Amino acid sequence: MATTLTARYAANGNPIEVIELAEEALAAPANGEISVKLLFAPVNPSDINMLEGTYGVKLPLPAVAGNEGVGRVEVVGAGVSDYQVGDLVKTPSTRGTWRQAVTCPAADCIKLPPSLTPEQASMIYVNPPTAWCMLHDFVDLQPGEWVIQNAANSAVGRCVIQIAKALGWKTINLVRREELVEELKALGGDIVVVEAPDTFKQIKTWTNGKPPRLALNAVGGDSAGTLSKSLGDGGKLVTYGGMSKQPIKLATGPLIFKDLSYHGFWMTRWYANRSAQERDTMYQKLADLFANGELKIAVDKVCPLREIKQAVTAALQEKRGGKILLNLQ
Ligand SMILES: NC(=O)c1ccc[n+]([C@@H]2O[C@H](COP(=O)([O-])OP(=O)(O)OC[C@H]3O[C@@H](n4cnc5c(N)ncnc54)[C@H](OP(=O)(O)O)[C@@H]3O)[C@@H](O)[C@H]2O)c1
Numbered sequence: 001m002a003t004t005l006t007a008r009y010a011a012n013g014n015p016i017e018v019i020e021l022a023e024e025a026l027a028a029p030a031n032g033e034i035s036v037k038l039l040f041a042p043v044n045p046s047d048i049n050m051l052e053g054t055y056g057v058k059l060p061l062p063a064v065a066g067n068e069g070v071g072r073v074e075v076v077g078a079g080v081s082d083y084q085v086g087d088l089v090k091t092p093s094t095r096g097t098w099r100q101a102v103t104c105p106a107a108d109c110i111k112l113p114p115s116l117t118p119e120q121a122s123m124i125y126v127n128p129p130t131a132w133c134m135l136h137d138f139v140d141l142q143p144g145e146w147v148i149q150n151a152a153n154s155a156v157g158r159c160v161i162q163i164a165k166a167l168g169w170k171t172i173n174l175v176r177r178e179e180l181v182e183e184l185k186a187l188g189g190d191i192v193v194v195e196a197p198d199t200f201k202q203i204k205t206w207t208n209g210k211p212p213r214l215a216l217n218a219v220g221g222d223s224a225g226t227l228s229k230s231l232g233d234g235g236k237l238v239t240y241g242g243m244s245k246q247p248i249k250l251a252t253g254p255l256i257f258k259d260l261s262y263h264g265f266w267m268t269r270w271y272a273n274r275s276a277q278e279r280d281t282m283y284q285k286l287a288d289l290f291a292n293g294e295l296k297i298a299v300d301k302v303c304p305l306r307e308i309k310q311a312v313t314a315a316l317q318e319k320r321g322g323k324i325l326l327n328l329q
Pocket residue numbers: 044045046126127130151152153154155156157176177218219239240241242243244245265266267268318319320322323
């Protein structure tokens with residue numbers, strides 16, 4: 001039987017130590033299955049958390065790592081009518097995407113818009129939809145309305161900036177490094193500042209007295225408090241990440257006097273609760289933004305799968321210029 005190279009982990013722990021290369025058998029597709037040659041997969045914070053064992057779900061070990069990624073269909077098994085050789089597909093996260101190839105049920109795959117480049121397609125499952133959904137699902141944003149976020153240089157943060165701009169909303173973007181200010185303004189951020197304890201005091205001036213009703217938090221700690229103090233009446237603070245690894249610290253006053261509400265968002269839950277049609281409609285809108293140049297995802301470095309430990313090491317570095325992308329061929 002043929003084999004395929006994978007990056008897997010047999011125990012949770014230090015991501016650089018537990019990730020390892022291993023060969024796995026690759027079966028020919030049975031009835032209802034397809035074989036997919038994987039092309040690219042990013043290293044996301046959630047992948048790091050899976051290796052650590054700190055993520056919201058766990059896989060039986062050993063497991064192949066990688067939540068998102070893209071491949072092209074190589075062989076279509078009997079009884080499969082909705083896939084053709086060459087289709088761009090997202091293969092199931094439960095099988096891991098940091099691999100050269102996989103044979104799996106067609107029903108567990110997602111066909112992606114053909115207009116996407118393989119690099120774009122490999123990163124359309126997690127970060128752009130997270131930005132899209134958070135901008136749509138919590139507040140009925142009106143044209144010209146403001147949104148505030150921290151971790152604005154993250155992949156999600158950059159998608160928020162670009163999608164908001166494309167859809168006619170304005171963004172206040174908090175970063176932790178001065179050198180990002182001009183870069184994120186050039187990307188479309190309306191206000192970009194290095195976060196400080198008194199940042200919230202400037203919100204009324206920046207927004208001409210119309211403070212945001214939506215704040216997006218991927219940092220936690222004091223930064224979540226800054227966001228909550230920046231919100232206007234009835235505002236919603238949506239937490240989707242905790243990069244500082246600190247519990248969110250929120251002021252009591254704004255919660256009471258401004259009738260704020262605090263929410264969590266998890267893309268995995270969205271996928272579980274929504275229909276394939278809603279998902280595919282969103283993907284097509286994102287693909288259109290990619291196609292007309294309104295949405296880009298920054299890539300810091302492309303690493304071959306064989307250099308998986310170097311790739312994970314690079315992903316753990318602070319102050320990256322974008323995603324670490326695995327080239328799986
Ligand atoms: N809930 C969901 O469904 C969902 C979906 C996607 C992502 N996420 C989460 O969203 C977060 C961002 O993901 P991503 O893939 O967009 O990230 P990313 O591209 O890997 O970037 C990480 C970002 O975190 C910032 N950062 C790291 N440590 C920090 C700290 N101690 N304080 C403040 N900022 C810090 C970095 O700042 P610099 O730019 O200055 O280095 C960078 O902008 C992660 O927590 C991820 O797990 C959640």
